[in-house]
Amino acid sequence: MSVLEIKDLHVNVETEQGTREILRGVDLTIRKGEIHAIMGPNGSGKSTLAYTIAGHPKYTVVSGSITLDGEDVLEMSVDERARAGLFLAMQYPVEIPGVTVTNFLRTAKTAIDGQAPAVRGWVKDVRESMANLRMDPAFAERNVNEGFSGGEKKRNEILQLELLKPDFAVLDETDSGLDVDALKIVSEGVNRAKEQTGLGVLLITHYTRILRYITPDYVHVFVAGRVAEEGGPELADRLEEEGYDRYLDGAVVS
Amino acid sequence: MTSAIQTPPVAPGSRAHSDGAGAFVPVQTRTERTRSYDPADFGVPAGTEVDWKHTPIQRIAGVFGDVETDDRPGDPAVDWQLSGADAVEVGTLAVGQAPRGEAFTPEDLPSALAWKHTGEALHVVLPEGVELDQPVVVQLTGNGVERRANGHVVIEAKPNSRGTIVLRHAGSTTFAQNVEVLVREGANLTVVSVQEWADDAIHAAAHQARVGRDAYLRHVVVSFGGGVVRLNPSVELAGEGSEAELYGLSFSDAGQHFESQVFLHHKGPHTRGDVLYKGALQGETARSVWIGDVLIGRDAVGTDSYEANRNLVLTPGARADSIPNLEIETGDIQGAGHASATGRFDDEQLFYLQARGIREDEARRLVVIGFLAEIVQKIGVPDLEAHLAEAIEAELAGGVLPS
Ligand SMILES: Nc1ncnc2c1ncn2[C@@H]1O[C@H](COP(=O)(O)OP(=O)(O)O)[C@@H](O)[C@H]1O
Ligand SMILES: [Mg+2]
Numbered sequence: 200m201s202v203l204e205i206k207d208l209h210v211n212v213e214t215e216q217g218t219r220e221i222l223r224g225v226d227l228t229i230r231k232g233e234i235h236a237i238m239g240p241n242g243s244g245k246s247t248l249a250y251t252i253a254g255h256p257k258y259t260v261v262s263g264s265i266t267l268d269g270e271d272v273l274e275m276s277v278d279e280r281a282r283a284g285l286f287l288a289m290q291y292p293v294e295i296p297g298v299t300v301t302n303f304l305r306t307a308k309t310a311i312d313g314q315a316p317a318v319r320g321w322v323k324d325v326r327e328s329m330a331n332l333r334m335d336p337a338f339a340e341r342n343v344n345e346g347f348s349g350g351e352k353k354r355n356e357i358l359q360l361e362l363l364k365p366d367f368a369v370l371d372e373t374d375s376g377l378d379v380d381a382l383k384i385v386s387e388g389v390n391r392a393k394e395q396t397g398l399g400v401l402l403i404t405h406y407t408r409i410l411r412y413i414t415p416d417y418v419h420v421f422v423a424g425r426v427a428e429e430g431g432p433e434l435a436d437r438l439e440e441e442g443y444d445r446y447l448d449g450a451v452v453s
Numbered sequence: 454m455t456s457a458i459q460t461p462p463v464a465p466g467s468r469a470h471s472d473g474a475g476a477f478v479p480v481q482t483r484t485e486r487t488r489s490y491d492p493a494d495f496g497v498p499a500g501t502e503v504d505w506k507h508t509p510i511q512r513i514a515g516v517f518g519d520v521e522t523d524d525r526p527g528d529p530a531v532d533w534q535l536s537g538a539d540a541v542e543v544g545t546l547a548v549g550q551a552p553r554g555e556a557f558t559p560e561d562l563p564s565a566l567a568w569k570h571t572g573e574a575l576h577v578v579l580p581e582g583v584e585l586d587q588p589v590v591v592q593l594t595g596n597g598v599e600r601r602a603n604g605h606v607v608i609e610a611k612p613n614s615r616g617t618i619v620l621r622h623a624g625s626t627t628f629a630q631n632v633e634v635l636v637r638e639g640a641n642l643t644v645v646s647v648q649e650w651a652d653d654a655i656h657a658a659a660h661q662a663r664v665g666r667d668a669y670l671r672h673v674v675v676s677f678g679g680g681v682v683r684l685n686p687s688v689e690l691a692g693e694g695s696e697a698e699l700y701g702l703s704f705s706d707a708g709q710h711f712e713s714q715v716f717l718h719h720k721g722p723h724t725r726g727d728v729l730y731k732g733a734l735q736g737e738t739a740r741s742v743w744i745g746d747v748l749i750g751r752d753a754v755g756t757d758s759y760e761a762n763r764n765l766v767l768t769p770g771a772r773a774d775s776i777p778n779l780e781i782e783t784g785d786i787q788g789a790g791h792a793s794a795t796g797r798f799d800d801e802q803l804f805y806l807q808a809r810g811i812r813e814d815e816a817r818r819l820v821v822i823g824f825l826a827e828i829v830q831k832i833g834v835p836d837l838e839a840h841l842a843e844a845i846e847a848e849l850a851g852g853v854l855p856s
Contacts, residue, residue: 253804253808254808255804256800256804276807276813277804277807277808278807278808278810278811278812278813278816280808281807281808281809281810281811282810286808287808289805289808292805293799293801293802293804293805294802295802295805295806295819295820295823296823296824296826296827297822297823297824297825297826297827297830298819298820298822298823298826302819303806303809303819306811306815306819307806307809307810307811310809310810310811310812310815311809311810342823359809363809363810
């Protein structure tokens with residue numbers, strides 16, 4: 200059984216004001232098939248954790264480790280991590296002018312699988328996944344994320360999740376900016392991907408709303424760059440009522 | 454949009470967006486430039502003049518000579534062949550024969566020389582009300598860089614005609630060329646000039662267009678090949694409700710200098726203009742220069758205008774100069790703005806692609822192709838678009854992208 204392990208992770212970012220330590224000793228273990236919700240206030244370092252797992256060059260790992268089935272993820276380039284089975288659904292998906300969704304998906308699928316997908320099956324898979332996510336087929340010929348609304352961008356991320364079939368997905372605030380209908384559609388997509396591939400999920404969110412549609416096995420409260428408390432789904436209910444104030448007392452928030 | 458002016462109403466100075474240099478460039482109002490049919494009125498450029506300071510004077514000097522075209526019996530300096538739509542009418546115009554010169558007055562020495570030394574200008578006419586069923590292609594092939602050529606072409610779209618003219622340049626020569634474009638009332642014309650010269654070609658071209666009432670001009674400059682290509686389009690939106698879209702696409706390799714000084718003059722009321730030039734540069738001495746002047750005249754009320762230049766520098770040592778300038782003489786406009794950006798790869802785009810498993814070199818290739826495809830997609834000539842997409846792939850394959 201695949202496992203993604205993060206141990207005592209410390210991460211810095213270079214800012215105009217100098218080096219800042221954002222992650223201050225993160226420990227997390229996620230097995231395939233498990234859903235872990237990471238909940239925390241704005242600025243607590245959730246996106247930093249997501250980007251660090253994916254290997255964004257802006258973030259410097261000072262100490263600690265990330266391993267995938269014992270393999271050192273930190274040694275891998277960004278694309279190697281993706282090919283090893285990691286996926287990041289971004290909070291702010293990037294526009295790629297002049298590159299159509301169709302071209303992008305096929306190029307990514309080919310890279311991940313090491314060979315081009317069989318044409319007929321692939322076209323059908325793309326069409327079905329788009330229909331499931333209630334995406335207009337016309338999106339296939341549009342440039343990646345260009346002129347997409349916030350919700351359309353998030354659907355496009357989940358479309359990639361469904362088609363690329365990673366072992367582990369980090370979903371960074373996939374729920375933010377979605378109305379209830381879109382939230383349901385996107386959540387169904389994540390649940391479908393999990394059913395089909397036994398995906399492990401790191402579900403990063405600010406609100407408990409999405410947890411009505413995607414049931415977490417574990418909830419981690421993330422404050423000031425580390426996990427402040429862990430528990431089961433009931434912890435989310437408590438956060439719903441009490442908010443993060445309890446954790447923020449005494450915590451250093453930028 | 455109401456009065457979305459992103460630049461001072463009367464531009465006190467052109468803003469230099471030169472890569473690296475960031476130097477302030479003193480203004481000379483574009484309409485103050487010398488205009489004359491007589492080469493003697495210009496003098497030989499020294500390289501300090503505002504319109505020559507970015508051009509490699511030594512290399513382009515071949516077009517400064519006051520000489521006839523080096524045609525030899527059965528062996529012209531530049532071969533030309535016209536193909537495509539039958540409906541188009543082709544003739545010649547002597548100096549002084551209308552409409553030659555109706556919308557064209559040379560603005561620099563090579564242009565005045567090209568005027569003087571072209572006895573018979575090619576006249577391509579889209580007859581009134583005719584819609585061409587396919588593009589007209591004029592293939593010009595140079596027979597050697599040591600051969601000097603002069604040319605003047607008049608493209609005239611008669612009222613309510615519609616069509617596309619493509620000028621394709623290949624081979625090599627030292628070429629001073631004028632292209633005069635008349636877009637009559639209600640006409641819809643696309644003019645594309647494609648430079649796929651050999652590496653040593655020298656090409657100084659002046660395009661001048663006048664767009665009539667409710668007429669539309671799409672003008673596209675594509676430069677992939679040549680040693681020095683300086684192609685300066687100047688478009689006057691003369692008639693009420695006239696429109697122009699001016700696009701440029703270039704890929705400069707080591708040793709190549711591609712330059713366009715674009716002038717868009719909103720003269721009539723309720724005109725619309727959109728200028729977008731994009732360039733990729735690859736190789737240590739690759740150069741591109743874009744100077745974009747937009748003038749919104751006194752009578753050009755209700756103008757909507759936007760100009761932008763974007764450059765992607767693929768390797769260290771390549772250099773793009775980009776200077777937008779907007780001059781507005783009336784307060785009553787819909788909107789006007791400009792943008793200029795020269796950058797290396799967008800790290801966020803590369804990260805996004807790589808985070809989907811795409812290797813870095815492939816990700817870079819996708820980003821460059823995508824960057825340039827925006828212009829390719831606007832040309833509207835499917836065969837040419839397919840050819841240019843392949844040409845971009847070839848350009849990328851020819852140079853080594855850093856990884
Ligand atoms: N690339 C960056 N440059 C500068 N500061 C950053 C960068 N990324 C994150 N930070 C800072 O790190 C802190 C945590 O940010 P982030 O990880 O985005 O938090 P969250 O996703 O929990 O809202 C914030 O104070 C933010 O300003
Ligand atoms: Mg975040």
